[in-house]
Amino acid sequence: MSRMFHEARVLSRQQLTPGMLRLTLGGAGLSELTTTGIGDEYLRLFFPNEKTGKLHLPVITDNGRWTYPDGQDAIRCSTYTVRRYRADPVEIDVDFVIHEGGLACAWALDAKVGDTVTINRPRGLYSRPADALWQLLVCDATGLPALSRILEQTPRHIESRMFVEVASAEDELVLPHHPAAKVTWLHKSGNGVAPSRMGEVVGAVPLPRTPGYIWVAGEQKVVRSIRKFVRQELRLPPERYELVGYWTANGADWDAKWAALDPAIKAQIAAGWNSGRDAEVVRDEYEDVLEKFGL
Numbered sequence: 619m620s621r622m623f624h625e626a627r628v629l630s631r632q633q634l635t636p637g638m639l640r641l642t643l644g645g646a647g648l649s650e651l652t653t654t655g656i657g658d659e660y661l662r663l664f665f666p667n668e669k670t671g672k673l674h675l676p677v678i679t680d681n682g683r684w685t686y687p688d689g690q691d692a693i694r695c696s697t698y699t700v701r702r703y704r705a706d707p708v709e710i711d712v713d714f715v716i717h718e719g720g721l722a723c724a725w726a727l728d729a730k731v732g733d734t735v736t737i738n739r740p741r742g743l744y745s746r747p748a749d750a751l752w753q754l755l756v757c758d759a760t761g762l763p764a765l766s767r768i769l770e771q772t773p774r775h776i777e778s779r780m781f782v783e784v785a786s787a788e789d790e791l792v793l794p795h796h797p798a799a800k801v802t803w804l805h806k807s808g809n810g811v812a813p814s815r816m817g818e819v820v821g822a823v824p825l826p827r828t829p830g831y832i833w834v835a836g837e838q839k840v841v842r843s844i845r846k847f848v849r850q851e852l853r854l855p856p857e858r859y860e861l862v863g864y865w866t867a868n869g870a871d872w873d874a875k876w877a878a879l880d881p882a883i884k885a886q887i888a889a890g891w892n893s894g895r896d897a898e899v900v901r902d903e904y905e906d907v908l909e910k911f912g913l
């Protein structure tokens with residue numbers, strides 16, 4: 619296995635749309651960074667703790683489990699997609715949605731060529747079964763880098779139906795060309811500017827009866843409602859979908875509610891994750907608990 623942490627240097631900046639900034643990262647510190655090749659592969663950007671000024675890193679095992687030698691609260695990191703990976707020399711493009719607040723977003727907006735940031739080894743989630751003939755890809759702006767890379771890698775015979783919600787028409791990006799892909803852009807939708815319509819479109823779009831795959835990325839409560847639909851109405855088996863909460867609206871409010879949550883409930887949640895039971899059933903229970911407490 620390759621190294622877990624790498625120091626990336628900002629090589630260039632490019633404003634893709636009013637709401638999306640691309641940073642290209644590279645430098646000698648990335649020489650050992652490997653790619654999974656998976657379309658939605660992501661990594662974390664780690665920042666110094668605002669109070670201590672120190673960079674605290676977790677211990678991450680090869681199976682992706684994190685432990686926190688310095689205390690969980692000390693670690694400050696945010697998750698981003700590797701939009702493009704180039705080898706020799708290694709460079710990656712990372713596309714940042716510009717939004718209010720946020721350490722990573724503020725860092726990206728201020729970043730100058732030559733600035734550095736610590737990142738970890740990427741991993742991916744998208745896993746379309748080999749027999750799939752179609753895919754439904756639905757996301758907000760945060761999922762656009764992954765959707766674009768997924769589409770780039772999609773074989774010609776697979777039909778892609780895509781819905782992308784963006785803050786305004788100017789935030790549309792040119793997607794990679796694919797002969798069997800159709801996109802519908804939802805303007806002034808979700809993204810913290812308006813209620814999301816992702817749940818509505820997933821509920822309404824007719825799905826072929828042939829084998830397929832659903833990939834969704836967006837705000838966590840939006841994805842939770844889609845998850846209920848996919849699990850309870852469509853009753854798809856887990857290998858037929860990947861539904862990922864990419865960000866949390868009103869993050870400070872969420873953090874405060876989580877901090878105030880009864881330790882017994884947190885222990886119950888942890889026990890679920892460690893139980894070895896069906897991971898999707900455990901996640902259903904986890905989402906139910908969060909929902910119950912307004913999280």
Ligand SMILES: Cc1cc2nc3c(=O)[nH]c(=O)nc-3n(C[C@H](O)[C@H](O)[C@H](O)COP(=O)(O)OP(=O)(O)OC[C@H]3O[C@@H](n4cnc5c(N)ncnc54)[C@H](O)[C@@H]3O)c2cc1C
Binds near residue numbers: 660698714759761809
């Ligand atoms: C697997 C994965 C891949 C991701 N890939 C990307 C990517 O390629 N590009 C990208 O931009 N994001 C991506 N995200 C989402 C990104 O991690 C979050 O938006 C994250 O909150 C940004 O970190 P931050 O430090 O800027 O803000 P935080 O400190 O996490 O949040 C600060 C405040 O900003 C608000 N906020 C956070 N994100 C948004 C948003 N998108 N719109 C409106 N308000 C927001 C929160 O509600 C919070 O109140 C990905 C997430 C995951 C899980």
